[in-house]
Amino acid sequence: MAATGNETTRAPETVSELLDRLDGIDASLPKRLGQCAGFLRHNIHLVAVSTVADLSAGAGVQPSAFMRFCQALGFSGFSEMQALFRAEYREFRPDYAERLSQLRQRGEEGPELLVANFAEAGHKSLVSLMNTLDGERLQQACDILAAAGTIHLVGLRRAFAIVSTMGYMLDKMQVPTVIHRTSGQIESDHAIRPGDALFAVSFAPFSQETLQLAARTHERGIPVVGLSDTADGPLATTARTLLVAREVDVGAFRVPTAAMTLATSLAVAVGGMRKEGN
Amino acid sequence: MAATGNETTRAPETVSELLDRLDGIDASLPKRLGQCAGFLRHNIHLVAVSTVADLSAGAGVQPSAFMRFCQALGFSGFSEMQALFRAEYREFRPDYAERLSQLRQRGEEGPELLVANFAEAGHKSLVSLMNTLDGERLQQACDILAAAGTIHLVGLRRAFAIVSTMGYMLDKMQVPTVIHRTSGQIESDHAIRPGDALFAVSFAPFSQETLQLAARTHERGIPVVGLSDTADGPLATTARTLLVAREVDVGAFRVPTAAMTLATSLAVAVGGMRKEGN
DNA sequence: GGGATCGTGGAAGATTTATTCCATTTTTCA
DNA sequence: TGAAAAATGGAATAAATCTTCCACGATCCC
Structure with a gap:
């Protein structure tokens, strides 16, 4: 007993x-x-x-x-x-099916139905993020970025939103950060110095500018952390650690919900580690 | 029978x-x-x-x-x-409680726990978006943007990710779009011409640059659609239609999940309407 | 090493829950 | 209006599910 x-x-x-x-x-x-x-x-x-x-x-x-x-x-x-x-x-009832049924019943076809669909997709993306997340790699990514002098961020097109958010948050936490916008920019490479780290975000179809900057940085022996929607894309070889966040799409469109969530978590974790470190 | x-x-x-x-x-x-x-x-x-x-x-x-x-x-x-x-x-049930329990059990305190928390927050944000969404206003926002010559986007800091994503998507759908980045930029005002529309995104604490551009545009009789995290902020008076997306936060941080979802839906809806319209 | 205690498996019993049936009421249509 | 068909409510029955019980086996401790 x-x-x-x-x-x-x-x-x-x-x-x-x-x-x-x-x-x-x-x-x-x-x-x-x-x-x-x-x-x-x-x-x-x-x-x-x-x-x-x-x-x-x-x-x-x-x-x-x-x-x-x-x-x-x-x-x-x-x-x-x-x-x-x-x-x-x-x-605690997140019932998308229910909401969708109600909208459809009202003959709704416009934006409200779209929002419902995207919300459901976002929800599934988050579940899938949780299910596929590799804790070790995430920890490794944090370690690399926390140890870096300056954190360099690169990501174009769809990926730019991620980079922009991370940059904003890191800056708010007083972590030295540079967002690399223009690809032609000669200084990009020189600005990334030994002791720094690069966080590169790229989704299929990958943009060459991002991949090339990542590759060159990697060749110089500077650590690259990657974020992509697939584990076997081009970033797999150049990144020391590759994080994966795949989004559920609606038609041909997708909201970067999972990637955004992952990137934000990373930023907050890194910010916390750097504060402790000092 | x-x-x-x-x-x-x-x-x-x-x-x-x-x-x-x-x-x-x-x-x-x-x-x-x-x-x-x-x-x-x-x-x-x-x-x-x-x-x-x-x-x-x-x-x-x-x-x-x-x-x-x-x-x-x-x-x-x-x-x-x-x-x-x-x-x-x-x-499809995402069990955050379950995942959190497992992480806690393993004495996890690092980034993985953060991701779980942010994912749960994102999920709640999406539910809340669905529950509070005003269908009429959303439709109105679509109508305004679909009827516009060029769609101008403005949003700084946290809001920039939203604007960036919308700009990318609208561009992909061949909708004439301009992202207004720098605030000092003289041309901003002149670039926005009668027949156009402005989509302004701003969350508390609001950045003056965005508000002022919205206000000036509004005064010129050009329609402004707003996106904010509160219905009674400064955008409420200048925007012809104000959309609201509030995020659930984790500590002092938040991921713009709901706003991103709403903005993307809007972009897709507008893209669709413009294609039909032609 | 042997008695006492605790844990276990399986099946029998109790309870809840699903399903069917049919007399009665309501609706339909000539 | 009246006969036929459909729908309804309630109770009886069937099925499933939960819960308890107890004999047997494992483990502990003196």
């Missing part, structure tokens, strides 16, 4: 409270209940729409074990736990 | 297919089944986590009526319909 600590514990009332409790008792859980905990941690979103049978099968245990697990968490049973997840889901 | 068109119809296999079918038969549905359709349209997100009893009560009908409704849609019953929603939920 040690693990369950019955009676005294009341049921969690929010999902994050549940997660906290899980952190607390995780180590003291017996084998099968531990499996449940592990599975739950990685599949929280399934709880609202699954049966004990499904979940216990997923965790590789008997339904009765999952039942005991729920009780160890402080619930009376699985149903009570599921109710929590269902309630939370009902409240 | 007319409405159900039994046998011949197979069950929809995606939620949007279901919605299509709903559009098709909606008018021919008897009263109670019509109530079900209406309720479903506004509460799609509930299906995955509710029972027939819940849903029928919500729609104000008997469970048996809801059952018939499911069958009229081509399903064998409620369970089959619910399975569809559950499946879609499993695939």
Whole structure:
């Protein structure tokens, strides 16, 4: 009974409270209940729409074990736990399908429908960003940029928005930053000095100016961090670290939601590291 | 039996297919089944986590009526319909709580956690954009920009990314567009001619250069469309139409996800209208 | 090494939930 | 208006899902 600590514990009332409790008792859980905990941690979103049978099968245990697990968490049973997840889901409802249906019903064809479509695409892009993000590479990118003297940014066309935002944020955090706008600009290369780093953003179809600046900088032994929408594009060879953010498109168009989010995170992380470093 | 068109119809296999079918038969549905359709349209997100009893009560009908409704849609019953929603939920539900829990578990404190936070914020921003969007104003903005000779874009600092993206897209769609970068630039005012329109983007704290250009343009009787993060900022008076996109922030930082999405939609809509117009 | 405790699997029982059926009411159309 | 068809509500039935129980096996500790 040690693990369950019955009676005294009341049921969690929010999902994050549940997660906290899980952190607390995780180590003291017996084998099968531990499996449940592990599975739950990685599949929280399934709880609202699954049966004990499904979940216990997923965790590789008997339904009765999952039942005991729920009780160890402080619930009376699985149903009570599921109710929590269902309630939370009902409240926090990002339902694009619903909105789209309403718009379509009204015979809407114009910009509002477009916004709904782009919003849904952005939402999917963010999910995919989270799912495919390589934590190690991200950390490496941060390290390189945090250690650089001046951070040089380059990106044209669609990529310019990313670079512009990063430049603005880094500047606000007092990180020495240069945005390289014009490609012909002779000084570009000389301005990038040993000890600096280059952050190059380019999406397919890649613009030569960006790639060439990245290549030349790389050849000079100056570290290049890349951001692209594919892992095997031309930046893969020149960049010491390549980050990938792929966008879900609407027709032929896309909003750089994921790339923007990734770049901003990077800027904030680097800004924080440099402040600490000093 | 007319409405159900039994046998011949197979069950929809995606939620949007279901919605299509709903559009098709909606008018021919008897009263109670019509109530079900209406309720479903506004509460799609509930299906995955509710029972027939819940849903029928919500729609104000008997469970048996809801059952018939499911069958009229081509399903064998409620369970089959619910399975569809559950499946879609499993695939696309972004579980930030889940991801954050995993990161926290690993003692993660660096950039990956930041990305998760920004992604969640972006997601919320998009939901809020959808919920607060004023369809009429958006349509008006489209009309103004579609009717303009040349579209002039202005926005500095954080807003520049928006303007840059819009400029790129409009240009790609062969819409005459000018991005006004430097504020001191004498020509700015003269370049904006009667028959043109100005799209001005500015977030708090507003930059004077943008506001002043907008004000002068407005005084000359040239229409200004504004994009801001608040409805009662300085652009409210000078803009003929003001669009609002508010971002959810992480600490002191924010990604312009919602604004970017709105601006892109606007650009695509305007591009489409101009192509049709010619 | 042996008794006590704890954990486990499987199946039986209880409960909730989906589904069908049919008598009654409402609508349709001649 | 009246007969036929369709729709409806409610209760009965079937199915699924949750929950408990207990015998068996593993582990711990004296």
